[in-house]
Amino acid sequence: MAPMALSLDVFGREGFFKAVRRASGLLKRWADEGPVLTIISHVDADGITAASIMASCLCELEVPFRARVVPWLDEEMASELSAEAEGPFVFTDIGSSYVDVLARSLGTREVLILDHHPPSGRKPPGWVEVNPHNHGLDGSSDVSGAGVAYLVAREIGPEMRKTAHLAVIGALGDLQDTFEGRRLGGLNEQAVEDAVGEGLLAVSEDLVFYGRETRPIHKALAYTTNPYIPGVSYREDNALAILSKASVKVKEDDRWRTISDLSGEEKKRLLDALAAFLAASGQPAELVGKLVGTVYTLVGEEPWTPLRDAREFASLLNACARMGRPDLGIAVCMGDRSRGLEEALKVLEEYRSRLARYLSRAQEPGVLEERENIVVFHGGSEVSDKMVAAVASILSSGMVGQQKVLVAYALDEEGRFAKVSARLPPGGPRLDMGVLMREAASRLSGLGGGHDVAAGARIPADKLEEFLSLVDELAGRLRTSGAGPRAPRGQAYIGPGKPG
Numbered sequence: 428m429a430p431m432a433l434s435l436d437v438f439g440r441e442g443f444f445k446a447v448r449r450a451s452g453l454l455k456r457w458a459d460e461g462p463v464l465t466i467i468s469h470v471d472a473d474g475i476t477a478a479s480i481m482a483s484c485l486c487e488l489e490v491p492f493r494a495r496v497v498p499w500l501d502e503e504m505a506s507e508l509s510a511e512a513e514g515p516f517v518f519t520d521i522g523s524s525y526v527d528v529l530a531r532s533l534g535t536r537e538v539l540i541l542d543h544h545p546p547s548g549r550k551p552p553g554w555v556e557v558n559p560h561n562h563g564l565d566g567s568s569d570v571s572g573a574g575v576a577y578l579v580a581r582e583i584g585p586e587m588r589k590t591a592h593l594a595v596i597g598a599l600g601d602l603q604d605t606f607e608g609r610r611l612g613g614l615n616e617q618a619v620e621d622a623v624g625e626g627l628l629a630v631s632e633d634l635v636f637y638g639r640e641t642r643p644i645h646k647a648l649a650y651t652t653n654p655y656i657p658g659v660s661y662r663e664d665n666a667l668a669i670l671s672k673a674s675v676k677v678k679e680d681d682r683w684r685t686i687s688d689l690s691g692e693e694k695k696r697l698l699d700a701l702a703a704f705l706a707a708s709g710q711p712a713e714l715v716g717k718l719v720g721t722v723y724t725l726v727g728e729e730p731w732t733p734l735r736d737a738r739e740f741a742s743l744l745n746a747c748a749r750m751g752r753p754d755l756g757i758a759v760c761m762g763d764r765s766r767g768l769e770e771a772l773k774v775l776e777e778y779r780s781r782l783a784r785y786l787s788r789a790q791e792p793g794v795l796e797e798r799e800n801i802v803v804f805h806g807g808s809e810v811s812d813k814m815v816a817a818v819a820s821i822l823s824s825g826m827v828g829q830q831k832v833l834v835a836y837a838l839d840e841e842g843r844f845a846k847v848s849a850r851l852p853p854g855g856p857r858l859d860m861g862v863l864m865r866e867a868a869s870r871l872s873g874l875g876g877g878h879d880v881a882a883g884a885r886i887p888a889d890k891l892e893e894f895l896s897l898v899d900e901l902a903g904r905l906r907t908s909g910a911g912p913r914a915p916r917g918q919a920y921i922g923p924g925k926p927g
Contacts, residue, residue: 439563443614444578446557451582453539453555454517458488462514466494469521469572471816472600472744475753476573476593477519477541479760483590484580492517496753498813499885500525501874505532518542520572520597523558524876526550541575543567544877545861559614567878568605569613573597577618592627592737593760594618595723600741602653602820602881609635609720619723628737629724634694636686636718637739641731643683645670650779653738654717654853655825657710659701661783673700711827717853733775734759734768746778747771749814778814785810785818797831800856800902803895806837812846816883823850830856832863832902834895838888845891847875847884849898858905867897 457464464485468478478494485492493512497504500521505528508516515537522529522540526548529538540556543566550556557575559566570578577594580587598604598615606612610630611619622628633639637650648659648666659665670677673696677684689697702715723737733739747756752774758767788794789804796803804822806815819835826833829852836847847868849860860882868875871894873886886894 439559440614442562443557443559443564446555446561447578448582450539450541450555450557450579453537454484454488454490454579454583457515457537458490461490463512464490464492464515464517465508465512466492466517466519467500467508467521468494468496468519470496470498470748470753470813471520472741472748472756473572473597474520475744475748475756476597476600476741476760477571477576479757480573480576480580480590480593481517481519481541482757482761484576484583484587487583487586494757496748496757497521499874500528501885502528502531505529509533509536515539519576520544523547523556523560526554541572541579543570543572543575547865547876565613567880568603570615571598571601571603574615574618578614581617581621588621588625589627591618591621591625592725595622595628596737596740596744596760599723599738600745604721608632609717611721611723627725627727629726631722631724632720633722634686634689634697634718635720635722635738637742638733638736639686639722640724640735641733641739642685644675644677644686644689647686651718652782652821653824654714654827655786655821656701656705656714657825658704658708660821660825661786665704669700669704670697672703673697710825713827713854714825733772743771743775745817746775749811749817750774750778751813781811781814782817782821785814786821789822798895798899800906801832801834801895801899802826802829804833804835806835808838808842810837812837812839812844815846816848819848819850820881823852826852826855828852828854832856832858832860832898834898836891836895843888845886845888845894847886847894849877849882849884851880856902856906858902863898863901863905867894867901870897 466478466481468474482494509532518540520542523542523546524544530551534551538554542558545560546558557579559570573594577590595618598611604611636647638647645663645666649661649663652660675693675697698715702712705712705714725735725737728734733743744756747753755767755771759771794805815835815837819833823833833850836845838845849864851860859879861877861879864875864877864882864884868884868886871886871890873884875884877883
């Protein structure tokens with residue numbers, strides 16, 4: 428069966444790159460014709476990097492454009508977009524799941540969709556779509572939205588390879604480091620190869636802690652949330668205690684040491700101490716294995732900054748997105764290292780503070796509710812609906828091996844709608860989160876969908892309890908029928924995937 432799988436993958440890539448060339452040809456035609464283009468992208472790290480790549484491409488082609496970052500697309504949004512702009516639209520990291528919605532307002536317009544979410548609906552004549560799912564490839568692990576945008580931009584000319592590192596950042600922001608050794612694989616490998624070839628990126632194996640080059644060791648442990656380490660993430664006191672038990676010095680000559688300063692023996696002692704801590708608190712020791720993997724270093728960025736490590740860069744962009752400042756994220760991606768970066772760093776600190784507060788709610792009575800097939804995080808109005816996806820991803824990463832789906836929700840500011848994020852825990856049940864969210868939401872006048880391991884929905888708040896009960900019922904039914912994502916490619920870790 429392996430040779431057949433390989434041949435199908437090869438044929439899928441051929442079809443995918445045929446679509447890539449068609450898309451690049453369309454961009455070149457628009458460059459000749461001179462209309463003002465509108466870029467619409469998704470509000471997360473992958474969407475910000477995808478928009479930045481496309482913006483760089485259009486700048487290279489000298490095409491005038493405007494850009495907008497949105498959390499979702501619905502009838503109201505599509506109508507608004509149609510009224511705002513007259514020229515063609517380029518959707519990056521969003522669009523494929525909303526074709527029917529978009530077609531009703533933009534059906535007669537020229538549209539290019541560069542996305543990696545499962546497609547839904549029938550495209551109007553003349554629309555061009557590049558999506559791995561259309562060619563039997565996996566959009567949840569093989570390539571991100573930024574990766575799709577990059578591969579199209581790459582066809583414009585070799586000068587666009589200068590944006591390859593943004594595709595790497597986008598893929599890591601989408602938690603696509605699910606291949607062996609927490610590396611990027613599939614179509615993402617092209618961006619990695621190009622970024623290394625352009626002198627923008629170095630790839631190595633090491634401990635994958637947050638702030639491994641920039642934070643004191645105990646803070647690096649406490650700020651690590653992928654995976655979420657119960658009792659350590661956001662607990663500097665416990666992090667210091669673990670380091671003491673491992674006989675790892677946190678200072679050298681009055682200078683705080685970082686993870687990158689540790690010797691091989693010190694790293695081994697640290698991992699052993701972490702494993703002992705997890706075992707003593709009843710947590711799965713497998714979490715420790717996910718702290719070792721592939722490190723992607725952006726060699727052109729200043730050391731001791733959060734832009735040096737590609738995963739940290741992605742976290743900065745996610746913070747800008749979730750805090751309502753995607754413009755700062757795009758500015759940093761486009762090279763702003765002065766005021767834009769300074770403001771983005773302030774946003775990042777506020778984001779971390781809020782995220783820690785929201786995660787601490789999970790320890791409060793009644794906030795986490797275990798049902799038959801799902802675990803519900805009741806964010807209510809106490810958690811921002813813009814950040815509930817991040818909370819869901821972090822909490823689910825610590826649920827290794829649990830055979831229930833995590834479903835988190837928060838209400839919008841008006842209390843009219845609930846934003847829901849569903850995540851499949853690492854080693855969790857064989858379920859397709861996108862199917863689960865789409866089917867449940869469609870029955871209750873809502874919108875839902877996403878990847879197999881991570882998906883989301885937006886539903887009327889007065890139907891929330893009915894929705895949660897329906898998701899619980901459908902999760903049990905889908906498990907019984909065996910419906911779910913295909914088996915991972917020999918990996919023990921399945922990341923939460925697309926924050927939605």
